[in-house]
Every structure is written in C-alpha cells, then in structure tokens.
Amino acid sequence: MTLRKAVLLGASIAAAGLAFASAAQAQNEQFIPGLIYRTGAYAPNGIPFANGVADYYALVNERDGGINGVKILYEECDTGYATDRGVECYERLKNKGPTGAAYVNPLSTGITFALTEKAPIDKIPVISMGYGRSESRDGSVFQWNFPLLGTYWSAADIIMQHIALKEGGFDKLKGKKIVLVYHDSPYGKEPIALLEQRAKMHGFTFTPMPVTHPGVEQKATWLQIRQNRPDYVLLWGWGVMNSTSIKEAAAVGFPRDKMFGVWWSGAEPDVRPAEGGAKGYHSAMLQHGAGQFGVHADLKKFLYDKGKGSAKWDEVGEVLYNRGLVNAMLGVESIRKAQTKFGKKPLTGEQVRWGIENLELSAARLKELGFDGMLQPLKVTCQDHEGTRAGRVQQWDGAKWVVVSDWYQSDDKVLKPMVDAAAKKYADEKKLPVRDCSKES
Amino acid sequence: MLYREAGQFKTTYVADQQIFPILQDRLFVLAVIVAAFLAVPMFASPYIYTEILIPFLILSMAAIGLNILVGYCGQVSLGTGGFMAVGAYAAYNLWLRVPELNNLIVVFLFGGVMAAAVGILFGIPSLRIKGFYLAVATLASQFFLDWLFARVKWLTNYTPSGSVAVGKLEVFGWHVDTPADRYLLILGLVVVATLVAKNLVRGHIGRSWMAIRDMDIAAEIIGFRPLRTKLTAFAVSSFFIGVAGAMWAFLRLGAWEPLAFDINRSFQILFMVIIGGLGSLIGSFLGAAFIVLMPILLNQLPGWFGVRMSTALLSHLEFMVFGAMIVFFLIVEPHGLARLWAVAKEKLRLWPFPH
Numbered sequence: 041m042t043l044r045k046a047v048l049l050g051a052s053i054a055a056a057g058l059a060f061a062s063a064a065q066a067q068n069e070q071f072i073p074g075l076i077y078r079t080g081a082y083a084p085n086g087i088p089f090a091n092g093v094a095d096y097y098a099l100v101n102e103r104d105g106g107i108n109g110v111k112i113l114y115e116e117c118d119t120g121y122a123t124d125r126g127v128e129c130y131e132r133l134k135n136k137g138p139t140g141a142a143y144v145n146p147l148s149t150g151i152t153f154a155l156t157e158k159a160p161i162d163k164i165p166v167i168s169m170g171y172g173r174s175e176s177r178d179g180s181v182f183q184w185n186f187p188l189l190g191t192y193w194s195a196a197d198i199i200m201q202h203i204a205l206k207e208g209g210f211d212k213l214k215g216k217k218i219v220l221v222y223h224d225s226p227y228g229k230e231p232i233a234l235l236e237q238r239a240k241m242h243g244f245t246f247t248p249m250p251v252t253h254p255g256v257e258q259k260a261t262w263l264q265i266r267q268n269r270p271d272y273v274l275l276w277g278w279g280v281m282n283s284t285s286i287k288e289a290a291a292v293g294f295p296r297d298k299m300f301g302v303w304w305s306g307a308e309p310d311v312r313p314a315e316g317g318a319k320g321y322h323s324a325m326l327q328h329g330a331g332q333f334g335v336h337a338d339l340k341k342f343l344y345d346k347g348k349g350s351a352k353w354d355e356v357g358e359v360l361y362n363r364g365l366v367n368a369m370l371g372v373e374s375i376r377k378a379q380t381k382f383g384k385k386p387l388t389g390e391q392v393r394w395g396i397e398n399l400e401l402s403a404a405r406l407k408e409l410g411f412d413g414m415l416q417p418l419k420v421t422c423q424d425h426e427g428t429r430a431g432r433v434q435q436w437d438g439a440k441w442v443v444v445s446d447w448y449q450s451d452d453k454v455l456k457p458m459v460d461a462a463a464k465k466y467a468d469e470k471k472l473p474v475r476d477c478s479k480e481s
Numbered sequence: 482m483l484y485r486e487a488g489q490f491k492t493t494y495v496a497d498q499q500i501f502p503i504l505q506d507r508l509f510v511l512a513v514i515v516a517a518f519l520a521v522p523m524f525a526s527p528y529i530y531t532e533i534l535i536p537f538l539i540l541s542m543a544a545i546g547l548n549i550l551v552g553y554c555g556q557v558s559l560g561t562g563g564f565m566a567v568g569a570y571a572a573y574n575l576w577l578r579v580p581e582l583n584n585l586i587v588v589f590l591f592g593g594v595m596a597a598a599v600g601i602l603f604g605i606p607s608l609r610i611k612g613f614y615l616a617v618a619t620l621a622s623q624f625f626l627d628w629l630f631a632r633v634k635w636l637t638n639y640t641p642s643g644s645v646a647v648g649k650l651e652v653f654g655w656h657v658d659t660p661a662d663r664y665l666l667i668l669g670l671v672v673v674a675t676l677v678a679k680n681l682v683r684g685h686i687g688r689s690w691m692a693i694r695d696m697d698i699a700a701e702i703i704g705f706r707p708l709r710t711k712l713t714a715f716a717v718s719s720f721f722i723g724v725a726g727a728m729w730a731f732l733r734l735g736a737w738e739p740l741a742f743d744i745n746r747s748f749q750i751l752f753m754v755i756i757g758g759l760g761s762l763i764g765s766f767l768g769a770a771f772i773v774l775m776p777i778l779l780n781q782l783p784g785w786f787g788v789r790m791s792t793a794l795l796s797h798l799e800f801m802v803f804g805a806m807i808v809f810f811l812i813v814e815p816h817g818l819a820r821l822w823a824v825a826k827e828k829l830r831l832w833p834f835p836h
Contacts, residue, residue: 076792078791078792078793078796079793079796079797079800083793087793090792116792117792118780118792118793118795118796120796123734123737123738123740123741124536124734124741127531127532127734128532128777131527131528131531131532132528132532132781135528149642150644150738150740153642153644153646153736153737153738154734154735154736154737156646156736157646157648157735157736158735161658173642173644174641224631224740225738225740226642226643226644226738227642229641229642229643230641230642232641233641250631253740253743462641466646469577469638469646470646470647470648470649471648471649472648
C-alpha cells in the first residue's frame with residue numbers, strides 16, 4: 041500500500057511538473073475546442089457554421105493579434121452530431137492548451153445534455169447559443185450553462201406571437217389546429233412543453249408529430265398532415281430533415297407560407313434543395329439573418345484577400361455562417377470580459393464562466409465589433425443566462441431570405457414560471473445546491 | 482518454448498476441468514486482471530478512463546450477452562439496443578423512485594432482471610421462427626422498445642425533452658464520481674460477469690444451448706426442451722445486455738435519451754460479436770476493442786504523427802479505413818479475431834521450432 045502511494049505520489053509530482061513545464065513553454069495562448077460536424081447527415085448545416093466559427097477566431101488572431109494579446113488556439117473535432125462521439129471529442133480536448141478549454145460549444149442538444157452533467161465537475165462552461173435545454177437559462181441552478189440569445193421555448197413563443205399577430209390576436213387562435221413536425225431527439229422535443237402550455241391558454245389544438253433521425257423518411261407524417269389539414273405547421277428539424285419536410289409539404293400541397301421553422305430550420309441549405317417548392321416558407325431568426333455587415337469587410341481584408349478563409353467568399357454571409365461568427369464573437373467577448381477581472385493572460389474555464397455571466401454588449405460595442413444589424417444589445421446575469429429573448433421572422437422568396445416581421449420578445453410571463461418549475465425539478469432530482477443570485481455581485 | 486504444456490499432468494477431474502487447464506494461461510489471465518485493477522489506476526488519465534476503458538468494458542459485457550444468444554445458442558438478435566434501453570430505464574426508474582435503494586449494484590441488477598423478463602417475452606417467437614426471420618422479429622422488439630421509451634412519459638419522469646439524467650451515484654456508501662472509481666466498479670462487474678458467463682457456457686446449460694444451435698431437432702430428440710433452452714438463452718443474454726445498458730447510461734453517459742440505444746447500437750454490438758468471433762468470450766472482448774477503439778485511434782493517428790489535415794478529410798478517412806479493415810479481417814479470418822488469437826496460441830506452442 042505504501043509502495044502504491046509512493047508511486048502515485050511520484051507520478052502526480054511528475055505530472056504536475058510536466059504540466060508546469062508545458063504551461064511555461066506555451067506562448068500566451070487561450071485554447072478553445074470546437075465540436076463541429078463536417079460529415080454525416082447534418083453536414084450541410086454543420087459546415088457553414090464551423091466555417092464561421094473558425095474564420096472569426098482566425099480574424100481575431102490576424103487583426104488584433106488575439107484577445108488583448110492572448111492568441112486563440114482553436115482545434116476542431118468532428119462529432120457527426122452523435123452524442124457519444126461528441127463526449128469523446130470533449131474529453132479529448134478539454135485539457136489542451138495552457139489553461140484547458142475556455143468554454144465548449146456542443147452544437148447539438150444531445151451533446152449539451154451530456155456535457156451539462158460534466159461541466160460542474162470539469163469547471164468548463166457550456167455555451168449553447170440558441171439550443172440546449174430551455175430551463176438552463178436559470179443560472180441559479182445551471183451555473184455552467186449559457187443558452188445565449190434564446191432557448192427553444194423562446195423560439196416557439198416568438199413563432200406563436202407571429203402567428204397570433206397574423207391572425208389578429210391570440211384569442212383568434214381558438215379552435216385552430218397547429219402541428220409540430222419535429223426531429224425525434226431532445227432537440228425536437230424541447231418546444232413541446234411551451235406549445236402545450238400555449239395551446240391550453242388559447243384553446244388551439246396542438247399535435248406533435250415525430251420524425252426519426254435522420255429525417256429523410258417523412259411520407260407518413262405528411263400524409264397525416266394532408267388528412268388533418270392543420271392551419272399551421274411548425275418545423276423543428278435539422279440537416280436533411282428540413283429540406284425533406286419542405287419538399288414533402290410541396291408534394292402534399294400544404295401552403296408553405298403557413299409553415300414556420302425554428303431558427304435551425306431557416307438557412308440556405310434547408311430551402312435550396314426544394315427549389316421552387318420552398319418559396320413562401322417562414323422561419324424564426326436567432327436575431328441575425330443572412331447578409332454582410334461590418335465584420336464581413338474585415339473578414340475580406342484580413343482573411344479572404346489573403347486566401348486564409350475557410351469557406352468560399354460567396355458563402356460568407358449565409359445564415360449559418362453568420363451564426364458561427366456570432367457564436368465565436370460571444371465567446372471571444374466573454375473571454376475579454378473575464379480578462380478585465382483576472383488579467384490579460386490565458387484563463388481557465390472557471391474564470392471564463394464569470395466573464396460569460398457578466399457579459400454585456402451595448403449597441404455601441406456591437407457596432408464597434410461590426411455586428412450592428414445582426415444583433416441587439418444583450419446582458420447576461422446570474423438569474424438570466426439567456427441574455428436576450430429577441431427574435432424576428434424571415435421568409436424565403438425563392439432566392440434569398442427576407443425579414444418579414446418586427447422584433448418580438450418572448451413572453452416572460454409564460455416562460456418564467458415554466459423555467460422555474462423545470463429548473464427546480466432538475467435541482468431536486470439531482471439534489472443540487474441552488475445559488476442565491478441576489479448575493480452575486 | 483515459453484508456452485508449453487509438457488510436464489503439466491492432471492491427476493484429478495477438478496484439475497482437468499478448470500477454466501484454464503494450462504498454467505501459462507492461468508498466469509496470463511491473472512496478470513491481466515491484476516494489471517487492470519492495480520497498474521492501470523496508476524497511469525491512466527481521465528481521457529483514457531472515460532473514452533477508452535469504460536466504453537470498451539461496458540460494450541464488452543453487452544457483446545458477451547449477445548454472444549451467448551447468437552454465438553452459443555444460434556438465435557440471431559437485432560434487439561440488443563432495445564434490451565440495453567430496458568436495462569437503463571428500469572435502473573433509472575428504480576434509482577429515481579426508490580431512493581432507499583440508491584445502491585448501484587442493486588439498481589444495475591434490477592435493470593438486468595427487467596431486461597431478462599423483456600428478453601424472454603421477445604424470445605417466445607424464436608420457438609416458431611428461425612434464422613433471418615427471427616432477426617426480423619427481434620428487429621421489431623428494437624423498434625417497439627425505442628418507441629416505448631420515447632412515448633411513455635412516465636418512464637422518463639415527464640422531462641420535456643425525453644432526456645433523463647442521474648447524479649450522486651454510490652455503492653455501499655462508496656461515491657463513484659471520478660472516472661477512476663467508475664472504471665474500477667465497471668471492471669469488477671465485468672470480471673464477475675465474465676466468470677459467470679464462462680461457467681454457464683461450459684456447464685450443462687451452455688452445452689444445451691450449443692446443442693440447440695448445432696441442430697435443434699437432434700437436440701430435442703436427445704432430450705433438451707427447446708422452449709426452456711431457448712428462453713434461458715434469451716433470459717441470460719438479455720440480463721447481461723440489460724446490466725451493460727444500465728452501466729452505459731449511469732456510468733458512461735450520465736444523461737441520455739432513447740437515441741443512445743437506437744438500432745445503430747444493436748448493429749454495433751452484433752458486429753462486435755461477428756468480428757470478434759461467434760461463440761467465444763475472448764472474441765467478445767476483442768470485437769469490442771476493435772469496434773470501439775479503432776475509429777478513435779484512426780481519428781487521432783494523423784495528429785500524433787504531426788500530419789495536419791482538415792477535420793472533414795480526417796473523418797472521411799476514418800470511415801474508409803475502418804470499413805476496409807472490417808472487410809480485410811472478415812476475408813482473412815471469417816471466424817473472427819478469436820480464431821486469430823487461437824491460431825497465435827497454436828503457433829506459440831511450437832515456437833521457436835515449428836515443424
């Protein structure tokens with residue numbers, strides 16, 4: 041036993057020495073892992089997002105020489121949207137770089153669920169921008185989760201508000217039939233709770249219809265829709281499922297302008313394969329849409345003119361590419377915020393977590409970053425890890441996405457009690473301590 | 482020279498009937514077990530535990546379970562993922578609803594027993610249908626169980642997304658939180674399970690399975706009851722698979738959705754059994770190692786040699802090389818990796834002076 045202890049001690053001293061040596065050796069670098077997918081059924085949507093993320097980190101390194109002089113070290117790992125491979129990627133990357141991973145973007149609701157369990161142990165925050173579990177916006181229970189910019193409950197609420205506005209008020213929804221065609225995974229099931237709640241409040245009938253992974257077989261679902269004749273169809277798909285749904289809707293003659301996708305079902309790869317069939321299709325927007333803004337000029341100047349970009353120039357400015365940029369920018373700004381407290385050096389996940397929780401982006405700051413027109417100001421707090429709940433609706437006109445609505449805010453009178461109840465249930469089930477947010481600075 | 486049994490005389494039946502009649506085999510297996518329990522915890526990093534050893538061990542156990550059914554009893558099954566899900570969700574519900582029994586051993590055994598019950602239920606058709614037709618019937622069980630856990634909300638405790646999570650795991654007061662603890666617990670269970678499986682397949686129960694496998698009519702004529710024999714095989718097999726499913730959910734994933742046990746899982750484990758070797762316990766381990774570790778290895782290999790390539794190319798290469806390797810192994814040795822292992826042992830016997 042003593043021998044074993046001695047060996048263990050020796051090994052740990054050696055390991056500590058090694059870690060120290062490599063930390064001293066490494067330059068001033070902040071490591072960020074990228075869980076992405078460029079292969080598999082979800083690659084058409086995964087690739088532009090991954091390109092956007094990679095380009096923004098490269099831009100920060102090229103243009104500013106890193107974050108206040110701390111270079112970003114970015115490494116991708118292909119998860120193929122599979123939860124077990126995603127967890128393997130996370131475990132592989134979490135300790136790289138001088139201080140380990142700053143944060144992790146799982147880019148899959150399933151992987152987010154798995155990493156939610158690991159984050160408090162590894163002390164690495166999970167940024168699930170526009171996805172993940174909806175109740176995780178409650179920072180008092182989900183200390184390490186940040187579903188920035190909006191959860192699925194927000195998305196579903198924004199779509200319902202838009203439909204209600206078209207119909208002339210929520211009271212006009214009484215007796216209407218609304219169907220949700222969803223990817224049969226945690227991702228697709230997330231909005232059901234909110235839609236059921238809304239159905240109860242306003243007296244419309246709500247029918248969820250699952251589509252199994254990867255979603256290329258939907259004939260039966262759409263046959264049912266043709267028989268039921270719902271007033272609206274909401275679409276919660278990803279990858280090939282989206283374009284298949286739109287094609288099937290065209291095939292059964294369901295009016296596309298009565299179809300509303302979530303913000304993950306509203307990008308170019310979703311509508312282009314359906315060609316003319318997608319015209320009129322709506323989707324929610326995770327604030328930003330397609331198009332080129334201030335930041336894109338910098339991308340051209342510092343990356344694409346030098347041949348360093350990861351996409352083709354005419355793909356820069358597509359919806360998911362822009363989402364990759366936004367995702368990377370929020371991470372970089374969180375690190376910048378954390379540096380104001382912990383110093384301009386590589387930071388640990390725990391320090392970056394403070395940065396995300398205190399992230400505040402004003403309209404002026406967004407303009408400086410070149411993101412005005414894409415995002416609205418946001419402020420993350422201990423109680424609210426979402427930061428903002430704004431969104432718009434866009435429509436595909438056959439060639440490009442057109443914004444067709446004003447800004448909506450998801451209704452916190454409906455969402456807040458649901459979030460509180462779900463977060464409390466989670467905390468009780470797992471016997472977790474709950475932070476008192478009023479005591480946080 | 483090293484591996485020779487000359488001079489090892491067996492003077493009793495007990496000595497002749499032990500699991501490893503050759504001294505070198507006994508020492509080797511003992512050394513492996515001791516190394517796994519003592520040496521590995523000194524060197525392994527969390528990554529090695531959580532991504533290499535834990536998945537390998539758990540899926541080995543599932544492969545042993547399936548091997549009992551397919552390899553020893555000859556009943557093809559495509560419902561492995563579903564039976565793993567039964568184990569996982571039964572364990573979850575016991576853990577959640579009866580906090581007094583928050584002991585992983587009890588929880589896992591319950592998962593196994595429930596899986597065995599479901600396995601018997603879905604094994605009943607095997608009395609009438611055989612071969613490929615049985616495979617299709619078990620495929621139905623896979624889809625039914627997938628559907629059950631996705632739709633019956635009570636089983637997932639009414640979580641909005643259908644994803645459930647566990648935490649605060651303990652065994653007789655021992656908190657299994659760190660990867661090392663989890664590894665030791667899984668290793669212990671797998672060692673016990675393998676010992677049980679080995680003794681089952683070399684005893685009269687295993688022999689009755691093999692009789693049914695080799696020719697069911699002949700087996701019936703010499704006195705084995707097909708009903709009992711086939712259903713015990715289904716029960717034992719599903720029990721192992723159920724415990725493996727519960728371990729996969731509790732100790733590997735921590736949070737999971739029915740998708741973790743979909744049809745791909747069934748195929749994955751069936752491939753382990755086929756590539757490892759039908760009707761061989763060592764084959765179950767070799768097959769699991771091949772299927773679990775090879776993709777991860779292929780994905781990281783270029784990086785270790787300093788070759789930089791795009792993530793997409795790396796993933797595509799992984800698929801291609803892995804597929805080619807499966808084809809290669811099945812051509813070179815259709816009886817699986819276990820057969821290669823046996824051939825290696827034969828050769829070692831004659832080494833260094835082959836005829």
